[in-house]
Amino acid sequence: MTGVLKHRLFWPSAALIVLLLGNLIFTPHFFSIEIRNGQLYGSLIDILRLSAPLILVALGMTLVIATGGIDLSVGSVMAVAGALACLIVVDNPGLSGVLLACVAAVTLALVLGLWNGFLVSVVGLQPIIATLILMVAGRGLAQLITEGQIITVNSPPYRFIGAGYLLTFPFAVIIAAVVVAFTALLTRRTALGMLVESVGGNPRASRLSGIHSRRLIWGVYAFTGVAAGIAGLMATANVSSADGNAVGSLIELNAILAVVIGGTSLAGGRFSIAGTVIGALLIQALDTTIYTTGVPAQTTQLFKAVVVIVICLIQSPAFRRKVLRTVPA
């Protein structure tokens, strides 16, 4: 029992389960899942589907934070990738046009990620400043691509990426699951994950011991760019339109929050992919809870803040020890 309690995924998982169970009080059929129009339909499915872009962004953020960095530009990269894809799809709504759009958008996202990585690892800028540049400039770029308008696309193949269902299952969730599995394999079945952690723990010592810190950091930012690019495709495909202002707005903060809830240290040197996924699900579950239980719009922010504070506190070993000590044994 104490083994389960000590597992670092215990508290985030417990918080997620408590939050979901709490919904039962207000919405008795919260857990019901049915098949409607050949698609799974239910609140839990919504949570999974809507958290897919956040999971991808948070996944990249996890690795960046593990190296001791941070990437504030993910939301803007999403907007740029989504805008470019929609710009291409709007004239070529067929399958080939959509494939071209995806390749172009993800390539552009990769370039943006490489740019971040270049600033951090080669130029040596502080990550928060380096990525702040693209956070601001990227919004502008997205606005430029969309010409300040909302690009609406009418393309069933493109819509499929964000709102489609494959064998009754949301396609976006499948994409996210594949990327997560791939990343987990790559970092945990090879030495890559450990190298990332060692660079985050002490970049100098890692370099002296023969690890290509610079190349590794560069690669991590590039990966985050690609993940954000795919998330941008999902987010814009979900509503079949690209809104340069709104796509991925403030998602960097949610992603950082997901990473922190998942138990990854903001100081770098340690990361947990499973924890991040749970963290992202938790954030989306919180949003969906707010909408289904009918918390008034004016109080949603406060409600969220209180829940997040509680979750962070119960996760903190130091806090738990203090509370346990004051409760007489």
Place this chain on the structure above:
Amino acid sequence: MILHRMSAAAAGVVLLAAMTAGCGNGNEVGGASGTDDGKITLGFSQVGAESGWRTANTKSIQESAASAGIDLKFADAQQKQENQIKAIRSYITQKVDVIAFSPVVETGWDAVLQEAKAANIPVILTDRAVDSQDKTLYKTFIGSDFVVEGQKAGEWLVKEYEGKTAPVNIVQLEGTTGSAPANDRKSGFEEKIKADPKFKIIASQTGKFTRADGKEVMEAFLKANPKIDVLYAHNDDMGLGAIEAIEAAGKKPGVDIKIITVDAVKDGMQALADGKINFIVECSPLLGPQLMELVKKVKAGETVEPRILTEETTFTQAQAKEALPNRKY
């Protein structure tokens, strides 16, 4: 080092020149207007280019100035009040005949408007109001009345369900929490429907004026409330997002759930013509022609009403089909 000192000195000289130039012009108070070719000069400071609505607004002002033979000096404030104050000051120095602007925020305008008043330049507010005790600081305010928009939406609903007694379950997608259009469209709507107890707003939540949030919130509404008769969305975009959620739930938007929105942008009008929305209250950005009329009147010294409403209408599905080909935004 020497280079630094030289550039600092150069900057100082430039600054001094700019200041003296500013003073020189400022001292000739009450002189003839800058351009004496009989053409009226209008200085306009726009909020920015944050949405399709705003770009249509800018275009309308530029086009109608050209066709009215008014010399337009246009500045984009990029959402910053200090840019707007700078632009207005420069219009005062240039001695334009009339100044018009859409204030970014409501407060903090008294000082610069006093300067305009002292220089005898009439000021017209467009689209957004300022919060000032001194009503003599500007001649008139032309723009939409968001409360009236909400009332129009409510009136249509009351008429639509006239003579029926069964309860009508309404869900509401609010705009950005705390914004004037969200507050006013909500209160105007509620004021019109409160007389009849059969109308019940069973859920109301912010969709932040975006499609993605409109869809996400509507998905949750559909899960939590098995019987929804009417959706009232504070703008077209949230309504468009909600339509996707309604379709995914296996219901027919416009038939199973009646939809009322505000704005009448092109995508919204298309959905209205397609029968997916039932009623749209227009919030028109095309106030250019009315503005130019006002500019001529205040220049000629005629008295104008202190509050002028934009010429706006409402659209049913049949009217949308007719109006759609000529829609500018």
